[in-house]
Amino acid sequence: MQSPAATPDEYIASLPEDRKAAMEKLRGTINKNLPKGFKEGIGYGMLCWSVPHSAYPAGYHCDPKVPLPFLSVASQKNFIAVYHMGVYADKNLHDWFVTEYPNHVKTKLDMGKSCIRFKKPEIIPFALIGELVSKITMQEWIDLYEKNLKG
Template sequence: MTAGLTPAALIDELCSALAPARAEALRAAYDLVRRVIPAGYEEGVSGRMVTWSVPLARYPKTYNKQPLMAVALAATKGHNALHLPLLYMSAEADAAFRSAYADAGRKLDMGKGCVRFVTPEGLDEAAVTTAVGGTAVDDFIAAYEAARRGAESPSA
């Protein structure tokens, strides 16, 4: 049951049901995002995910009337997932992220904007730091607006 949970409490709940390596990886990802995400994003809980979003007070023009989610962290049945919507809104950001993994010699298990990992080594800290930490709220909003228009988003 996640109703009313804080993000930290949700992470504790999710980790309690995971194998030790997956729990360690989930906690490491949570700590990393919290450490590098720029000011202006709001940490919260949405369903069974910890999210970092643009508050509605800052940007109310979302397609679903919900805060604009920039990053989300979840534990699924078979893996942990770090959702990075910017990567599917910006071809440049996506290419840089994939290149950082390749340059680090790490195997990237990724969908369009969702990085799957089961161990701490499954996430490349430098790539995540650049993608998350290098995206100020205004840049994320600009990328979102460009994606909604069908235009290539500005570099983030």
């Protein structure tokens, strides 16, 4: 479900009341813990944090006009999703997250390749998400992206 919002504040304001508090807290957690350099915005109709063209002029290989995406958060129809490209691109980070998750949440992990889904806002492990987003600097993400792109 893509939002027509043009800014992160518009995105949050457009959410149903039962999702706003969790999404605001998730956004705050990410902004507080994400290493310097990533830029918050809207990408693909979601809250998005990316590597700006000023730091990575090549942009995203699928569309070089788009900054290199790193992390997105969306309020979907049946869940809140965190899309973390580092979890997709780095097996060690993926394995750490999968191992750590049960220490924070009692429900089963609902995860795709880069998508972590939370069907109930009250089960979002904000501290764990904060730790996850802090684990890759912008330069480490660029290096990992290029390594995977070439590999």
